[in-house]
Amino acid sequence: MSRRDSRMMLYLGGVASVAWCMVYMAQVHTTMLAPAPLAGAMHLAAAPSDADRVEALLKSMTLAQKVGQMTQIDIGDILYGKSREPALAINRAKVAVYAKLGIGSYFNSPFDANSSPHGRVGWSASEWRVVLNTIAAIYKEHSAVPFIYGIDTTHGANYVRNATLFPQPLALASTFNVDLAYAMGRIEAKDSLAAGIPWIFSPVLGIAMQPKWSRVYETMGEDPHVVSTLGVAVIRGIQSSNASAACMKHFIGYSNPTSGNDRADSIITDFDLVNYYAPPFLAAVRDGNVLSAMETYTSVNGDPVVQSTKLLQGLLRNDMAFDGLLVSDDDEIHRLVAEHHVAATELEALQMVMDHTSLDMNMVSKKHRATSLLLKLVNASTIPEARLDSSVRRILTLKQRLGLLDAPPSTHENLVATVGSDEDRALAATAADESVVLLLNKPVEPVDAVNPKMVLPIQNPNAKIFVTGPLADNKAYLCGGWTVYWQGTDDSDAIPYGRTIKEAVAARFPNVVYAEGVPVLDTDVDANAGPPGSVHAMSAPQAANHSAALALAAAADYTIVVVGEAPYAEKSGDLDDLTLPSGQLEYIAALSRVTTTNVIVVVITGRPRLLGHSLRHVHGVLVSFLPCAGGGDAIAKVIAGDVNPSGRLPLTYPATTGHALPYFHRANVACTEGFKECPVQWPFGAGLSYTTFKYDNLTLSAWRVDKVTGRLRVDVSVTNVGTRAGKEVVLLFLSQKVRRFAVPEAKLLKRFTKIELAPSASTTVSFELSFDDWSFALPQIGHGLNRTAEDGLFHLMIKHDTTCGGAKKNPLCAHFHLV
Template sequence: MSGYEPIDGASVPSRMNSWPLKALATTVLVGLGVTLVNQPYQTVVSSIDKLEATSLASDATANPIDAILANMTVEEKVAQMVQVAIFSVLDGANPDPRVALNKTRVRQYAKLGVGSFFGMNMGAVWTPEEWKALISDIETIYAEESAIPMIYGIDTTHGAGFVHGATLFPQPLAGASSFNLDLIYRMGEIEAKDSLAVGLPWIFSPILGLAMQPKWSRNYETFGEDPYLASQMGASVIRGIQAKNDVAACMKHFIGYSNPTAGNDRSDSVINDYELVNYYAPPFLAAVKEGEVWTAMETYTSVNGEPVLASKKLLSDLIRNDMGFDGLLVTDADEVNRLIDEHHIANDEKDALYMVFNQTSLDMNMILTVETLDNANGANLGVLADLVKGKEGHANAIKTTVELVNEGLLTEDRLDESVRRILQLKYDLGLFNKSKTAYVPPTPIGSPEDQRDAKAMADESIILLKNEPVTISGDAKPKQVLPIEDAGASIFLTGPLADSKAYLCGGWSLFWQGTDNSSMFKHGVSIRDGLSKSFANVDFATGVDVNGKAVEDRATVLAKAAKSEYTIVVIGEHGYAEKTGDIDNLDLAEGQLDYVRQLTALNSTKVILVIVSGRTRLLNGVTKDAAAVLLSFLPCEQGGEAFADVISGRVNPSAKLPLTYPKNSGNTHLPYYHRVNTACRDEFAECEMEWKFGSGLSYTTFEYGQVTLSQENVTSSGSVTVSVPVTNTGARAGKEAVLLFISQKVRHKYVPETKLLKKFQKISLKPQETVIVNFTLTAADWSYYAPQVGQGFRAVSEPGVFHVQIKHDTDCAKDNNLCKDFQVVA
């Protein structure tokens, strides 16, 4: 390491010095007669219990965190900056944490002052009681050995997914399909409540990357491809998670992770600065400014060949300086070691840690184990042994970081910046308050009330993409095939996902990779069970498995379909998460597609195609002959009943696609707002897609009236109100997401997008009811950010003509009452 010097300008002053309003208490220590300076920090911390109940004083300036810091050793500070995997303190494969917890190792961690634990049991799902016992045991040991409490963090994508019996919502991409911010907020509230009820105050959620690469295995964890939609959804779920100031959300993965060049998880992303600040950054900026998110997680990947974890540009200039984020920033799992083994920019752990702490504002290093475990009483490390195999030399994060400080290669001031943010988070969450009463959730984990909220989201996550008129027996004239209102209709249900609750949920559901075992899910029903409750004559055969292999005799299965009035075939994917979900081909399993073709070739049955998937798999023409198509991006436990209610007509579908659904392999990496018009084969027409962003039908009809503007000429400091009347002209009550897009006729510096979503509002209308939907546009809506990093976000409002477009499929090139122009004047 000789020859290394700290990098000038790399460290970022902490904004926590301002003692933010989100703190649990602002105190006047002098008024209490408490002297904190030069006391052992254990004494300092014990004083905090008294401060929690102190009356607030608006002019108070003292911050007990500073006093704690002043009495910590370098070793204690470095240990606070480490987060270690829970499976490193579990012995063997015993599923009960009360038995498996190695308290000797936990005590070693506590004596070191390790700041945090993360993760779940890789081989079993724990009950609420088991989680509470585990957390209680760890907290008890920490109280005996360390003055500073630990904080536990866990991945939570769609409910407290690793707490057995907790309410599981649809995956985020399904939630985004609802265009309903209230449902997303409620999901955040419930997953926070259920997590805190078992002692988990830190949630690694939400993912704010954009679903730009259809092959990517984590698309279902995103809120779709659109920056504005992802921004609004992300800020809403964060507000829900942090509503009570007792659970911290974590925006992730900062930044660019969701656009891997080849579509494979953790591969490099290529993103220019215009796209970085205008597409990828806005959801994170909204999380900071609107959601007031408390923590952030960086990403596994590199952007333009530079690993994000070692990037001053991204992890200091962009996130701290430009966005103003002042919360805790944590790595993803084992990321420092990836600088050595995967990115190959560091020789060893010392080299990697030097880069990370001198070049970025990273606060906490998420690792698998630390050096004290190398000879931990001969304990069986179980799954940990496989995860750290070949990386034994990288398990000295604490010792190595201390060496950097002792050798003058890392300043203690830099440690203080990070430790202050870590301690601040723990204080804000009340973890120092030993007299705090145990949290009692307002509703039990998995309560019927919570299940109703998950069901409401599942209802609004199902997208009706096709609904053809057909001749129904007993009816004089054709009508749309859905809904099926005859409870006695003969239905043949088939397909690999028709009888599986597990496949409706996907990854991060009970287990990291999900599970095939539907019996483990405590709530909800499969599509088969849901339909069987709604209809009297439901016949069933699997037909093919999820890999496309025939399960029953094909002739027998087709005969069942042929004699049924309706055939409902449910196709899609099995569960997966992260790297294990990589695929070489975006096509859905050919055996599944062939099976659908054979069913649609039958003339005697009306085929309803149901797609349940975590990403947009290519369908290769099978939708053409289906009478109806329904799609949901993993509605989870309540999905079976939700599909049954939509098919039977008890629920009127209202979801819309939150991304573009490609039709062929040539147009699979092209969001609807692409900037280059010649990107399509026909330069004068839109690229051919299976379905466009915003597609989604209803069982009723909505008529949009003439769009009007409050003014047609506006300055950059002014605003324009856009109004459009919407009428439910059908016979059913229904919900409609009203979408407003803006496009720029001419932009003089950078090629304008084809259009961009700037506002949306979901409305509910009774039959024949009309509402006028109003949107207010300001310069923030028609401007773009100058492609610069480290100088703040600079919005550019160019004078010129802008198009307002209502609805996703409106053609403003034609005379259309859903389009209107306004002009920005200098």
């Protein structure tokens, strides 16, 4: 959802709608992966007395009040400005007008730009409460139905000052830790409730199929099962208090823009929609009891989702049986005119949405004509009042469940003191620790032929360490967008706690020096410098910094160079090429050329940015997908060996922009002559440890399984044969040898779990598979997501790098037959 300041206001008119997305997939089971127990999941069925109360209130409302309930307005429309005193910022007269109109919801943060006046960095929970309580009091004066406030909360209550900041969702997915996903949902909802905000626009349940996309870091990776499992955990965490509502988004297909640019059209077959994109949303509905959903900006196969009967009615409401509140993304009804070009006027666009879908709430930046246009259509009898009643009933039901219709409404003032607590930040720090992925670890140079030691962890406490790179000394760069401001910030001090990577490394090693070396972007380019025809030339100040940094590297035992991306959100993050900026890559290459030091590259990024040929000359690579406030210490702890890395890639890390495919691509996809597998830099699930885990004794309970009623138990032994404790992510994939309905996937993840073993310890990991795991959904949207399975051979693989069917037998590959 776009959170724009006055300079980036895209549209001055619009109609907003309520659209969220849920998709069902029977193959998603989380019982093996969920914390025991994930208590407090909210049930959708309201008590009869609650339903009666909602019906009585609905019958008492005028048409205008019903239309108002279906409208959600940006808080910026009722503020004079970002005043030092929150209460003085409220335009009380305008709020009174909106109260009389019955406006049902507000959203957003007034501090969504990337700067704030008066040195203020957002509102604290107490300041938020002043604002929202003032609005509530005005509503009460006019006997209006209480409003519900919604906000984007991607990795903690990122718009509440001093709240605990978790890693971004992609980094959270790298942990493969369901308990941490639940904790993030619980804490971000708690801190938001402390601010008076009960509606959480989270989680993002799109699967990251286009690595160039600027919202990859908001997803939980490319795998449908991982996104389903972690998404359900986040939802259960958010809704655990029965006072907050999660909002799954963005329904559906947004995460695969054809061009890679944000909001571009998605071209997706129905088979892929129901088998890959829908499962996380379906799991959210069936296993997470999610209370609301948001539709997406984009069109799928040329069909704008906000007005799509097929997707919002057929898939979401019918196939998934979602009966919660559906809200549009920002100004999306207006975009039917301005961007999608399927309607000539906003009146026509609104008519389309009301006729074709069951969208409940229209999210708009400002009221403008949103309410008057809808009221005009109802008064003209082109939209029946019963259509309004269906949506308003869902809106009131959500408010009732959250205690917002009580007198007085629930305020949760007791939670203010818990915002940013030590306990909460410790959990976020653990998530950051487990998000770090070690992808390359070569022997220390010069190599000891008898007893080689890996470059990581750095075991010499007195080693001379040079820390450098554009992201080494800035906490804000560890967090990315949706942090304090919509676009994030480059102000390290805006992040209320934590340390930079440089500071955290220096806290653990006494002999640390630092120089930036190169800027994050190739901005210091002097067109008149360098030889004729040169592509990249540094200005004098940058060249001096660069030369001084190389001299420091030459004198060091280890060089830690931290590269990556500056913060961004949505369209501002569009890319043509996944390769890191040339200045950063040239700097890594220069460090490798001028010194024999051991070069360790740390990549802080919101998507898989490519290192190219610079990888040839470095000794270690760590990747973390925006670990945020705890990230500096998390990286330093892994470098020092205080934490054994346990992060694993939740998506494929491509070798080139052109060959960017998910690991579960079709089995007939080939990129080179001879039909060889497409080359990748690192595969899904990759990640190294400082210890070694041995897998053996893979056994299946049967070799022939009834395809409908059968169940298959899988056991595998895992032993820590190294010298230190470690955590391991155990992955189970299936691959269908022949599928007649559609080309099968190369393989597809069906189960995962994370275990921790002491040195020499061993455990047996057990999984159970059934019909949902070897069947597939028929591409019949609107007809119930029926599933079927075919007779035949299946390969079962343990670990991300296991292959089956070759000349050499693999002990981690087994097979069974469906009959």
